[in-house]
Amino acid sequence: MASPTYLLPDLRTVPLARDLAEHGDRPALLTVDGEISYRELAGRVAATADRLGTRRRLVLLTVTGNTVDAVVGYLAALAGGHPVLLAPVGHTDSLVEAYDPDVVLGPGGHGIPQVRERRAGSAHDLHPDLALLLSTSGTTGSPKLVRLSHDNVQANAEAIAGYLDIRDTDRAATTLPMHYCYGLSVVNSHLLRGAALILTDLSVADTCFWDLFRARGGTSFAAVPYTFDLLERVGFAGMDLPRLRYVTCAGGRLAPDRVVRWADQGRRAGWRLVVMYGQTEATARMAYLPPELAATRPGSIGVPVPGGSFRIAPVDGQPDGTGELVYTGPNVMLGYAHRPSDLRLGRQVSELRTGDLARRGDDGLYELVGRRSRFAKICGLRVDPQRVETVLETHGIAAACLGDDDTLVVAVPAGVEGTQVRRLVRRECGLPGRAVRVLVLDALPRLATGKLDYPAVRRAAAQRSDDGGPDAAGTGVDGRRDADGGAADGVGGGDGRPVDLCRLYAEVLDRDDVTDRDSFVGLDGDSLSYVEMSVRLEQTLGHLPADWHTRAIRDLHPSRQPSRRRWRALETSVALRAAAIVLIVGSHLPVFHLKGGAHLLLAVAGFNFARFQLTGADRRHRNRHLWGSIGRVAVPSMIWIALAWALTDDYRLSNVVLLNAVLGPHDGRSEWHFWFVEALVYILLALAVLTALPWVDRAERRWPFGLPVALLAVGLVGRYELFGLAGYPDLPSAVVVFWLFVLGWAAARATGVAQRVLVTVVALATVPGFFGEPGRELLIVAGFALLVWVPHVPGTAWLNRVAALLAGSSLYIYLSHWQVYPRLDDLPRWVVLVACLVVGVGVARVAEWISGRITAVRRATGRRAVATGGRRTGPAGWFPSDRENTRPGSPAAVADLPRP
Template identity: 65%
Template sequence: MAPLSHLLPAVRAVPFVRDLARHGARPAVVTTDGVLSYAELAARVAQIARQLGTRRRLVLVTSANTLDALVAYLGALHGGHPVLLVPGDGPAAGTLTEAYDPDVVIGPTDGEWTLHERRAGTAHDLHPDLALLLSTSGSTGSPKLVRLSHDNLQANAEAIADYLGIRDTDRAMTSLPLHYCYGLSVVHSHLARGAALVLTDRSVADACFWDLFRHARATTFAGVPYTFDLLDRVGFAALELPHLRYVTVAGGRLAPDKVVRYADLGRRNGWDLFVMYGQTEATARMAYLPPDLASSRPEAIGVPVPGGAFRLAPVADQPDDVGELVYAGPNVMLGYAERPADLGSGRTVEELHTGDLARRGPDGLYEIVGRRSRFAKILGLRVDPQQVEALLAAHDVSAACLGADDELLVALAGDADPQRVRRLVGDEVGLPPRAVRVLPVDALPRLATGKVDYPALRTLIAAPPPAAPPGDDLCRLYAEVLDRTDVTPERSFVDLGGDSLSYVEMSVRLEQVLGQLPPNWHTVPIGALPAPRAGLPRHRRTLETSVAVRAIAIVLIVGSHIPLFTLTGGAHLLLGVAGFNFARFQLTDAGRTDRLRQVRAGLARIVLPTMAWIAAMLVVTDQYRLSTLLLAHSLLGPDDGATEWHFWFIEALVYILIGVAALLAVPRIDRLERRHPFALPMTLAGLGLLSRYDVFDLDARHNLPTALVAFWLFALGWAAARADGVRQRLLVTAAAAATVPGFFGQPGREALIVAGFALLIWLPTVPSLGPLNRVASVLAGSSLYIYLTHWQVYPHLRDLPLVALAASLALGIGYAALVNRVGRWFATCRNSPSLRSSTNSSTKR
């Protein structure tokens, strides 16, 4: 028998999605790339609907806070297709694809957004009311889903827009993920009123989030309790947000004292705080606390949303005024789905038993006082501890789990590694490592039936956590080295904007604390790093190869210029290291705009100190010209200058970085790099060989800049960082060994460069000693500035070559310290509330 849904017309759609075009030219979506009107958004949504066709099919959409994801989601709804919305990271997409066999999958493939039709029709019987399927269990990919109807989505969007008073002039930041019902409700309620969405995947702990907030004139953002911890860390109270109208919080209980504090802050600054309560089963929200009651009743969840109602169902062993909170309203789900056959079911739930114990105060406000079940809401994610236990059991780990307001407690029996368990749970459930506390126990307490005695277990692990968890120590270290105040355990060195200069100091300092650096530590979240080791490590010390190469190369450069010895090739080797570090620190998983922002910041850290130094030298010496100051000597000459060529390396590096940034600014090239991270730099290295070998005789006729002639070395360094596996490493090694010889006609110089490449490619670290690590750290971190300044030191001390070397290194190190101090001073000024206030005031005047 054919599924009944084949006989039904695919004409039903959620009204606020169907009517997008009626808002016309009003802004619908704001991103860092520009503004999209409702008319333009409606056209893109309709195009997706046309691609999906008129026959209703189950469409899985991989969610992200991007325009592609938003358009795909709305397009499926517009076409009347039930949407299975899943997070873009973690195992959920694969698990739910296997469990529910969607007809169409929309999401990124190798960095490019694609619509993949798994079949022309549908394999399912899809109920005509079914619009959306959402998970309630984080990113574990649990097959238990909430079935939401078109009426559910519309009713909840209208109710939220009503009690928040959303206007068509509002602009909401997408501060929560779209696959999370709370984040999705922000989208629905604002589209229902013709308001705009400011799309971003940035955290509120990121300064760029607030830059975009101000630039886009955003009026609101949503947060879970953990969001407010981050707001405290970034100094939210001092931020100037002139267009902010209201802030919402849900996804868990915000401590009453914090409710009062933020409500008072909002009152002083002209915005409202809405405390809300909801569950996915109610299409996001069931209650809200009117802002004027937040200070006097901060422990309450408030009153039902418009159209909804509460009752208290009696619960055994509870006081008379406490019962299970039961909700009824048009936003209550159709029911659960646990298998594909359930997608054809109609309504199986009339009212929602929330599992929360509540009481109703004399003022009519409801207050949550406990939970009936073991489900826990942690940092906005609803987590099933029983499912986590099953996950660990599948990995042969004996454990019992309990949920708390802000963390998942895992009692670990046996000899499993707590750090491994912590990472496993965090990765699978979608919680940051800081929210998973693993506590080894001798044995799990059990009842006479053999079941785990959870009350006894809670008593056993009720002792407060250590005053200073290991992650806190590492966060303080990261904050000190990177000079940032927004360091959190779930962010990595690269996430925090670390670059090749700060990497040197961070790697050495971290190696001192941890005893040994994990592979690719710079991309690992701080909370997932091993715990700091007390005292000095006893095992053999190591040094990052790239740090060692930079330190050795700068000593060779200065020593050969004196000359104390003659071992040339260090500068060209540093071009390869620059490409190596470019791939590691600039080509992150961030979006194209963020990547380019990082490249610009890196260029500023090179260009500004260089021009400042050369400008000073123009005043006190006659060695340089304006072309030198503008880093344009290779373009403007003079070709016969005796000293103007001194900064050729910096000039070449700047040109290369500008050229590569321009290339990656092209969306198609950016997608190509993400899809083929090794093939692209190898291809660029091949193109660079055209100028290296002067295939077209251009160098002979036009004296090409060094940036073009030596670019292939930068590209090979880039490829070395991206090489994955023995075959690719061999290919890069062979390319260096084949193309470097003959470039200078100096076998020793060429051998040095090839050897340096081989070390980068094959040895992540080299044996070292603690004192040597500290020296290498300073030299490598100051290498740019040593190169920049040594020209003005050694000529005056040629008769004392060792002194000349020491003085050259010392001046460069001193200039590096000065540059870092000035940079921090500017950062402090830029973030100073008083300075921002005066700047804004003068602008208004």
């Protein structure tokens, strides 16, 4: 086919842009409004190139998105031989000022860009090989540009099209911006092969994106690591995408375990995952991991792209075989441009020193091990921030790390526990606490490419340091000053004396690393310590917000709270727990006949499970925490029951090992005493196994209310003994009452009136008829309604202290009262009730003391206790930690079910 009229015989151009018409009437660009064929695209490109003229000029293209205008303008400049500088919208002015372009292309109408000539000729001496100018690594508005030649663009497009096996039937969605080299490589490689581009600026998190993708027959899309987080949130695994052939990933490191998981998902769904590695300085790609190796070599970047090669350059201090990765190939840039005069320069670079540390495996695959240029020397130690990011990533924590001469800044998104991050970083790097500053941001700043925006992190760190804004830094309670140099918060106590909230948290949780940026949940507080903490804070501050346990300590300062009132507030779940243990013991004596507390406490247990166990921490941390909570319920119970078994003839071995519900006997006079503990442990064990599954963990994070509602449907099978369960009279109580636990879980996740109404209606529909005792059922429904609709109940200082004491000791009151009241049968019933409560509180204090001694011994030997609840995590805090049911006075509630 003859060359278009706008080309001069000696003009160098990029073939993929020049030869568009050779693909005829095949679709080239697909949008929500229709499609444009290659023939029509070639015509628009030719018309725009004619307007640019035959004399080479510097063209700046303002990229407002992945639009037809932008694609036409880009191709017109390349086809016409004009060097083109891609400028993302919002940064055009700075680049115009820095490089003084001759022509500016902007959004026009009808798919034709607007041409704004700034001069008739050119103000620049442009090297004949220069074709494309891109900001480095996708940064926006940077005056430092990468100079790429016609051969660079064409060669890299051919290499990518080759190893991806791009076909003319393929249709790729533009999930990345054109001004980013990765996004631009998708455009180049597909146009080279006559494939189609689905032009869109929609996010993969947008339902409309997938509607368009399916409607236009999408076969591939490009992703950065962050994209996969979005894909998990939108349920990508369950989507019907029949034409999807492959997904590419570049722009950052995707953790090996995620590579394996996504590659396996693709294999099962019929598409391939292609992990790639590149830099703007190499036009886009330098290496790719063959899809069939993703499962066995997920940590590798793979092999060089066709036409390229690697070598490992030695680096001082690195072991043999590890050094800087150096790339050679036809896609290596001409060099950098810092000013307009640099545009006249030819090739200054023959090979690309990537700045990445790498090694070559015996199988010929290359693996990155760090970043040479980002090393920092902190406190005399050489620290690789990228390595720190990788370590945190293995714990499910996304982070952006920066180092200077004395501090490592670790930025993490909201919801991540700053204390945990600091511990992990200190363990990895050997740095002192004062040298690690954890910066908690609403979200990690990212460029339009999806890459982390490190300059923005640095600015945020500087701003927080100047304005005293909340980050998770600080030396903890030992240093008494945070990393910003501010004194730790002191607030007025009830007696007028200042109270240090950090010290209060440290005392209750038995921690020595508390800062005013930490929260109760972030410090792994459990439900027993929650009782004490809430009451003591309420005494100190006069009022607590409903979400105090998730707020940073500094946000609880009295200046941010309502004025002190005469009446104190007592959290409803604490009040229910204290009242229930009294009702349970009292009904067993009996002092009164008010039953139902145990079943209500199962709902409270589920409520607390959702609040404290299902935190924003990664799945592994959650699961470890849950197993610890199970131990805090099961171990003290087994110890107490074993002692009672040894000293009395009331129990059997099946009681000691909490297997009476499974092994029997089911007709004894006292075996039923501990049904609640067994049911609670069984439920938590089942949930520990269930939530350890990655897909369940993802489902819970995406549908925090929907998942417990779905499990509620499963629980109702046991509640109504459907599908033949009624034929098993000795069915474990955990199966029968599971529905109450997940109902409480759903109540904690109910975020609006409609959802609260729903769980209340479900309680009203399912509780009546369970016992056939209206009074008991009314108590459960009323207590549940309070839990759902009334966060706090009125109290007084002394009443709150008593409630906290009873709620915090409820497990031990329940365990011990079976041995206390039979031996005081001659005393008045109310005296026996008080005695049972006092003995239970005393046992709890002894257990707490033993726990403290164990913790002290561990610390003395250098093995710090991992207990999540601190002071009350030991024997006194055996009830499931966090939101589980540790606080659900569940133990007491145990005796509530009728005897078999």
